[in-house]
Amino acid sequence: MxxxxxxxxxxxxxxxxxxxxxxxxxxxxxxxxxxxxxxxxxxxxxxxxxxxxxxxxxxxxxxxxxxxxxxxxxxxxxxxxxxxxxxxxxxxxxxxxxxxxxxxxxxxxxxxxxxxxxxxxGPPDWNSSTIRMKRYFLTDLLDDFVGSKKRGETIFIAGSLAEALHEFVLRTNRRWVGSSKWIVRALSEYDRVFTERFVNSFEYFYKTGDKQRVISLVDSVLKPHGGRLFDGFSIGKELDANEEK
Missing domain, CATH: 3.30.460.10 (Beta Polymerase, domain 2)
Incomplete structure (x- = not known):
């Protein structure tokens, strides 16, 4: 100062x-x-x-x-x-x-x-529907990250992925989230070991272009909640009586 x-x-x-x-x-x-x-x-x-x-x-x-x-x-x-x-x-x-x-x-x-x-x-609990929806959107971001071939696009997908991942980790553990510099601060308040892995994984990608550490990180977060989600996910669909059963 x-x-x-x-x-x-x-x-x-x-x-x-x-x-x-x-x-x-x-x-x-x-x-x-x-x-x-x-x-x-x-x-x-x-x-x-x-x-x-x-x-x-x-x-x-x-x-x-x-x-x-x-x-x-x-x-x-x-x-x-x-x-x-x-x-x-x-x-x-x-x-x-x-x-x-x-x-x-x-x-x-x-x-x-x-x-x-x-x-x-602390923040309100995420219900099962919210967790399912967030799993889907996190999976979608991860798929975009994995499939992206253009360096510039991949950099910004990684930024969105990091923000969504930190939100998922913290909210499923009923912890406050952050934005910008507060992302790392909020994660550190929750789990310093995880935060170090989180930062190192994205830093390694930005330095080398190697995506594997980020992919493994996201998969490890999603695994306790059922893993990646695409097949069968829907928003706003009205279920008939048979589907509800």
Missing amino acids: SSKRMEPLKAAKLFTEENFSGSATVLLGGSVVRGEATDTSDLDIVVIDEKVKTAYRESLIAYDWPIEVFVHNEETLIEYFKSDCERGRPSLPRMVAEGIIIKDHGSGSEFKETAETFLKE
């Missing part, structure tokens, strides 16, 4: 004093709180203010910091907590749970406790 910039907590406090001086509760979250900030990191600031009618997000620059502001009232905060958790990516609950309270209108600790409760509960 650049030493020329103002300290993140000081910048966040000044930003709050200038822009949210009323009855808001404000928290600073993100990488600067976790001690993972880089030269390109921003300040993630969550504002909860009952005067706000609708939730909104705003990006701006102040004190040489890029700042992402997430503004809510209590009702929209909980709605976003729930929707984030339903999709398995608890971005806002994590931001609030990890956040440092820099302005408290009396409910800061309560908001943090609520966020922590959502995180501890």
Whole structure:
């Protein structure tokens, strides 16, 4: 992180004093709180203010910091907590749970406790139909990967395959998923040994073009759930009485 910039907590406090001086509760979250900030990191600031009618997000620059502001009232905060958790990516609950309270209108600790409760509960279970559908789409991606002959196309298929595979592993184990850099972080929180194999398999493909490690990895993940799925899979088909039996 650049030493020329103002300290993140000081910048966040000044930003709050200038822009949210009323009855808001404000928290600073993100990488600067976790001690993972880089030269390109921003300040993630969550504002909860009952005067706000609708939730909104705003990006701006102040004190040489890029700042992402997430503004809510209590009702929209909980709605976003729930929707984030339903999709398995608890971005806002994590931001609030990890956040440092820099302005408290009396409910800061309560908001943090609520966020922590959502995180501890984990994402909803995938039912058998969802697992079957995800097996099919993962199989489809793997088939595209195996059959692709063009290097450029194969690179991007591999990226989609990695994202789908990480989601399948984590959601079938009732764990939170991630996106971008959070894919590896989410996997590491679940199983560091598996994560090392996951990263090494895709890295080996990108370096050498050899697909076998990735193929073996995907097959090992699918095997406990019945392996690859194509034959007999359908979506939306109405079954007659005989088929239902």
